[in-house]
Amino acid sequence: MIGTDVLLPRRQRLWNGIGVLLVCARFQMAEIRSSWIIIAVTVFQPIVFLLITLLPSADRSAAAGTRVAVGVALSVSWAATAWGAASVLRRERAMGTLARALAGLVDARLIALGKGLGAAMLSNVWALATLAVTLIALQQPVSFAHPGALLVGYVVLIASGSAIGLLIGSVFVVTRYGAQVSAFLTFPVILLGGMLIPSNLFPPPLSWLSALISLRWLQEFLVTSAVGSPNYLALEVAVLLTVAYAVGGIWLFGRIAQKARRNGSLDLY
Amino acid sequence: MQAIELDSVSRTFTLAGGATFTALQDVSFSVGIGEVVGYSA
Amino acid sequence: MAASTSTEATLAGVRRAERLWRSRQIIRFGFLQYLSANPPAIVLATIWPRLIFQTVFWVMLGYVAAGSDGATFAYVGAIATALTYGGIAGMSDVPVDDKFAGTYTRLLVGATPPTPVFFGRGVAQLTASVVEMLVCLVAAGLVTGQWRTMLALIPLLPIYVVIALSMSAAGLACASFCVGKRAEVAIYNGLTYLVILCCGALIPPGTLAALDVIGVVLPVSHGLVAVRSALDGGPWLAQVLLEVLVGLGWLALAYVLFQVQAARSRRTGSDSFS
């Protein structure tokens, strides 16, 4: 059970847990701002994806523009998560602070989740800002039919990013090749996730893969919320998948941290 | 000829805030061929 | 007189052999470093798959944007962008490795100046990126059904190698910008995305004038124009020579920048490599 201190009553522990999450999130945002890595993923990438998709295509209608903008936002959000949350744990390990987090009173998963949340929030905000500026520069019309629904979808996106960050982040507890692994994880999901590239373009076994990716359902929900009426079923599937990632991440991170402690592979940089 | 000859060597650094720091001030000494000189700052 | 000229000749010969041995050692050390950072298992498990997925993604994006012609156009360009992983990111890691290892001061006082040492050690990255390009050419070509274009590209591979060379020079030059600050990741990523955007790899030249203006001085642009023209049976030599010129320009820039870095660190004591 994620807990900060077993002696406290449940309500107090929950409150402490949220406190830790927010502190770690803020800490991570400060750390990311101090290094330039975030610029590469949340500023360069959205511009490149948007220009490459919009410029050559003939259809520049608001509907098409919105579908592309949502696809780019989700693809970049995934790249930022795969890299941001993953590099959180990779840097913790490199600096040797991961060992201290695992030995600390506060459950390391809470720290990892909090930092992943900070990374996801900051990167998505920067990516959205860049997207907006680029769309305006290209005079590309987009529509916002249901802003409320879009906001809900966006919150789920950030939660999903942190949960996935914890899931793939646990890989970095054991491997020292985190950079290559996180770089690798970026493209399969962007390709098969049904965001910028419709999954029906792929032969059956591959197209089913996108069903397991929460971002594909968020694409469906966000596009229908922006153009037409929101598809709430897609949102529910996305939320279910996000919860599955979180549970999987918590379980996997715990097991891997235990294994690392048993093999003493934590300090083997 | 000496192995090492230092003739009033000075070295100052300008730090980030613009303040200057003098690490060496008119240092002069020499080390002969095959000689070992120990020094401490 | 004859005796002295012959001894001079042998002396020059010895010096040349020594220089050749030295450059072989530097190149060999580069491979040692590359393999210790990227063991074969990691190359096969993460680097190649990532580049194949990336190439397929660009081709599919070309298809979504402009149908099958768009896909073919993107395929020819995506093969060149596959080179950016080794050519720019990998190449700029060479001086950055010295920054983190704190070994730059040794290069400064070495008999061989830093820039040739960096470029020599970069040959491993260059070789890896050419191999990666070939893997992407075949794998992505088959997966996206571009095998007819793939076969047509095979005789043009030497142009892609020229592109790889000019890109490595740019990768080295961009590393010297960031060595003083902690910005190396953003800078070589920035250059990578600039190349992907402005070099006519995925966006046809003429679509947006601003991109083409930037592309003129970047590696890949002229090389790709040569490849695309050769595919249509047109002239390609002039553009290849332009690509070589751009590469030499970036190499000269790298040399100058590392000299400036070295001089500045001697003057201010701020060893920009620490």
Add this chain to the structure above:
Amino acid sequence: MNGAGKTTLTKVLATLLLPTTGTARIMGYDVVADTRAVRLTTSVILGGDRGLYNRISGRENLAFFGMLAGVSRRDLRSRVPDMLELVNLAEAADRRVETYSKGMRQRLHVAIGLLSRPRVLLLDEPTVGLDPLEADRLRESIDDLRGEGVSILLTSHLLLDVERLADRVVMLDRGRVTAKMPLAKFAALAGYAAVVTLTYRGTLGDVAGSLPAGAVVDRHIEDAASSTLVLKLREWSGDLFSALGRLVDDVDVEDIDVRPARLEEAFATLSDAAP
């Protein structure tokens, strides 16, 4: 910033840093004008954890930096094994440097510095991180170099290094030269073999009286909780041991720490004693 002068001077001589004013020459070559000539005759051992490629073996690091320093292929083939033997790294030579201890890394730095047979050697804290045995071995190899006519500028906080190796001693304080003298004069004025720190409970009263010559009370604080007595010993002797034994009998000893004297301690008494 204490100690900045020492590293700055080493860097200026190693052509890594330009002097603001004044000139420095090595074997007649100016460190600013004839940089290349200076670099080919000088070797600098800065030591410390950095300055090595961690994921590469010790032997490969040594061979690469030797080659970079201009050592020829033929020399390299013979001198790399010799240097590894000299610094006692032969068995660990093919392990990655990241698995080396601090002392092993320091010895690898020394091997790299000595490999190119420099005419002038700049040593910055050569024995830091080495255990006494390794430090002795290193001092012997540096002494042998002196025999081959190599000139050495050595900085060290350890009195033992200076006493064993130096012909002359120069003292810098906040960047200025404050003392220059031959080693004999320096040893006479300042030479202490060791510093003994005794922590105990109880009272000793007048200690100075019961100590033999050559032992000086440096600090003596007595209070209820725990008392400390710091002695400086000129050199070890039989009656010194028995005096210490008698001291220890009367009190409840918590800890006895014996360490070699540090250069500053020697210089501190030197500047007190200076005319």
